Amino acid sequence: SAERTLILVKPDGVSRGLVGEVVGRLERKGLSLVALELRTLERSVAETHYGEHASKPFFGELVDFITSGPLVALVAEGPRAVEASRGLIGATDPVKAVPGSLRGDFATEIGQNLVHGSDSPESAKREIDLFFPGLS
Numbered sequence: 001s002a003e004r005t006l007i008l009v010k011p012d013g014v015s016r017g018l019v020g021e022v023v024g025r026l027e028r029k030g031l032s033l034v035a036l037e038l039r040t041l042e043r044s045v046a047e048t049h050y051g052e053h054a055s056k057p058f059f060g061e062l063v064d065f066i067t068s069g070p071l072v073a074l075v076a077e078g079p080r081a082v083e084a085s086r087g088l089i090g091a092t093d094p095v096k097a098v099p100g101s102l103r104g105d106f107a108t109e110i111g112q113n114l115v116h117g118s119d120s121p122e123s124a125k126r127e128i129d130l131f132f133p134g135l136s
């Protein structure tokens with residue numbers, strides 16, 4: 001049965017013109033778009049989204065970066081959408097991400113790793129509610 005996940009094309013992906021590359025790979029994998037929006041995040045939304053990293057030394061940098069310009073937030077749906085999209089995205093460290101994954105093909109820096117995908121169905125629910133409240 002269908003599962004949903006939240007994907008962000010981060011500001012580096014938008015400024016580099018890689019939105020189509022990310023969305024195209026999700027679509028070609030067989031996931032469906034349920035919601036999609038270009039927006040620049042308020043700091044408070046970014047801090048809530050990344051709340052689990054609040055005590056990390058890179059938290060300030062992470063929030064600065066994710067609020068630095070427009071990003072694309074989208075909800076993708078399909079069988080095991082969380083795991084399927086994380087496979088497409090690749091490991092958090094883009095140098096370790098396998099070639100063929102989005103980060104493996106298009107990124108080099110952990111802080112500017114192009115895409116975010118929810119890490120579990122529970123995180124997906126929380127993140128979808130944050131970005132698209134009221135989505136049915």
Ligand code: CMP
Binds near residue numbers: 116
């Ligand atoms: P993301 O999947 O969006 O979830 C948390 C983000 O924190 C992660 O991608 C990275 O972009 C970022 N991150 C993780 N580790 C570091 C680090 N050591 N330095 C800077 N950013 C990091």
